[in-house]
């Protein structure tokens with residue numbers, strides 16, 4: 001009888017939220033939460049001034065319209081010995097996530113004792129895009145029209161434009177002053193996939209060497225894209241590449257592992273880690289141009305080629321079906337090349353890209 005009464009009191013106290021019998025548990029949980037180490041908020045980073053060690057920061061990149069701060073995560077590993085400063089950035093496009101996992105793996109594995117120089121890593125540049133599940137920087141102004149942050153660098157520190165101010169703050173107070181070389185981590189846009197693929201400005205020999213050291217499947221010799229992080233760094237005489245790692249909105253572990261290996265190989269080449277530079281038996285395929293094959297009519301597309309595949313002019317690339325499953329059109333390679341991107345989303349409207357060849 002007493003036991004039954006105890007159970008009834010216990011249940012009643014839980015239901016009405018008094019929690020008579022869980023007070024000590026709750027108190028313990030609160031205590032452990034309160035004693036967690038708080039990550040320091042910074043307005044500016046000067047990695048050169050830091051002593052040897054590993055640091056995590058929240059960089060205050062801007063404010064939302066409700067007054068809430070926009071924090072960008074930053075990890076700095078300052079090596080025992082002086083050396084190059086390598087900047088790694090991920091998710092300037094908010095749906096491109098593989099680079100975040102690459103940075104997480106690298107900063108977990110590497111410590112100051114193994115390192116000559118400094119790693120400055122930003123695992124998530126575009127906070128509004130990440131939270132809002134978007135490639136773009138999402139803002140309140142201008143009717144909420146999204147902006148491609150990777151077309152707005154170096155941005156501005158004053159004047160109008162929420163996205164430009166966000167980019168300018170990142171550029172001037174976090175990124176530019178802390179890099180001797182930079183690797184900006186991306187994926188293909190949502191709906192398509194890349195292999196491990198690099199955009200590199202081959203007019204600069206140091207950049208070409210960086211691209212090779214990263215051990216990708218394919219490289220495009222590319223003179224850059226105005227407003228991108230890569231081109232802004234190159235313009236500021238900081239060698240940089242755009243490193244594409246698979247597709248959006250996923251963690252693709254085999255590609256992540258290879259990207260981590262590639263970045264560590266680049267660090268060896270730059271004298272930041274001990275070891276011998278790996279030269280892959282199979283060198284990357286290097287091309288200078290894209291041939292994009294676009295859908296002429298809407299429907300569901302069946303892909304007939306795979307990433308990295310070599311194709312000849314006239315090879316079948318994709319078949320478009322209508323909603324009844326009836327074949328509407330076949331798409332063929334307009335020239336010889338290598339498949340650098342294929343659609344992962346079969347739903348295609350007219351003008352949407354089906355396949356991209358590199359040649």
Ligand SMILES: [Zn+2]
Nearest residue numbers: 093096186187
């Ligand atoms: Zn991107």
